[in-house]
Amino acid sequence: MSTAPHSRLSTGVEGLDDVLEGGLVPNRAYLLRGGPGMGKTILGEHFLTADDDATSLFVSLEESARNLESNAASVGIDLADVHVVDYSPDATEFGDGGAYDVFAPGDRGESLSERIRDAVEAHDPDRVFVDPLSRLRQFTSDDATFYEEVGAFTSYVRETGATLLFSTQPTMTSPDEELEFVADGSIELASERKGRTVSVRKHRGAAFQSGAHTVTIDGDGMHVYPKLVPDSRSREFDAAMQSTGVAELDQLLGGGISPGTVTVISGTTGVGKTTTAAQVAVAAAERGDRTVAYLFEEARDTFVHRADAIGMPVASMLDDDRFALETVEALAVSPDEFAAGVREEVEERGARVVVIDGIAGYRTAIRGADDDLVRELHALCRYLRGMGVTVLLTDDVHTVTGDFEPTSERISYLADNILFLRYLEHRGELRKAIGVLKKRSSDFERTLRAYEITATGIRIGDPLRELRGILTGTPDWSREDE
Known part of the structure; x- marks a missing residue:
């Protein structure tokens, strides 16, 4: 692995690194929360492309690789050097008993988890982004099994020496607060009256700036403006x-x-x-x-x-x-x-x-x-x-x-x-x-x-x-x- 054990990893977003007092701690798992359109995928893409010397793996469970590359390019992010593994739903599999058959969730969760594990073993990445990991919930029989799957997966990635960032989309019926217990850190993107914000809810063993900090997204990607600390x-x-x-x-x-x-x-x-x-x-x-x-x-x-x-x-x-x-x-x-x-x-x-x-x-x-x-x-x-x-x-x-x-x-x-x-x-x-x-x-x-x-x-x-x-x-x- 290319990262020194006690250094910090840049998120690829300068202001967010300031909020995190230098960046992410390597070889840990981080939860990225937020509703649709908040910029989770863009932040993950910044994370994957922040280090030219690192091997990065993007596991997509929602968007096709073609859409991801096109959307990333629109905000100035080049995914050419990122290994993109596309496990998003395919229209040809609908109702054909494929891996995304919604009528047979019990066995499909294990199958999808194994496919993600195979991708990690195949590419031996330094940085892994799974977007959104909460999609596994649809392919497990109950919440307990889902949390067990996520806990096992995050432990596995950490054991490989990689740093994991995984996104979720909490809903009223499918909250993700429990996932914070299996993550070493938690970052939340939200929309307030003043616009988009980012907050660090947890950063195990490391300091961070609390509060909601302004986020903007333009043709150069995501920008974070930390709250001013007067002293x-x-x-x-x-x-x-x-x-x-x-x-x-x-x-x-x-x-x-x-x-x-x-x-x-x-x-x-x-x-x-x-x-x-x-x-x-x-x-x-x-x-x-x-x-x-x-x-x-x-x-x-x-x-x-x-x-x-x-x-x-x-x-x-x-x-x-x-x-x-x-x-x-x-x-x-x-x-x-x-x-x-x-x-x-x-x-x-x-x-x-x-x-x-x-x-x-x-x-x-x-x-x-x-x-x-x-x-x-x-x-x-x-x-x-x-x-x-x-x-x-x-x-x-x-x-x-x-x-x-x-x-x-x-x-x-x-x-x-x-x-x-x-x-x-x-x-x-x-x-x-x-x-x-x-x-x-x-x-x-x-x-x-x-x-x-x-x-x-x-x-x-x-x-x-x-x-x-x-x-x-x-x-x-x-x-x-x-």
């Missing part, structure tokens, strides 16, 4: 405050924004949240810090055009790779998939500033309750803090004027800094104000200032000391100034 990675960084590129904004923030912190920029629609986040991001890129902005609510061209129109050279920064823009279709990406993309930007491309514009679009990607949003954002932000990344989140609150609402979605606790923008109506004119509500790492200016977006960028005025009631949206002159 799994960190790096050293300089925590000295960095300028936002606007002196008055730095004054409001008590000197600027520190790396490794999360800043929430909140305000109602059109008040300037994205422009303010872009200003901080552009200043970072001009210092040489790679910046990436994820746009959930705005088109890439719109963002670039608007930034260039007020003197922010985003277009030129995109050309020299200091600044990256990613448009995110919220309904087409899961939180796990999004987090994997962020990790790639941070760990492989060295991003130091990450902008998520905006939280409402990110919540659409979550497709869950407020608690789900907070949980996912918490994990992502904690990871980015540990990596020394400056995080900017834009948060759309619903009130234009009236009672002050600092943030939406109960995310205030995630923020190290809260910068808010506010419309106000004064003497029949609509104006804007900016202020800082919270900063954990240092003191900050507790005044409100006038805020404008001009042809040359953001302009922040002097403190609005002559007005009172600004947070109500309809301020009055203070008594001293009247």
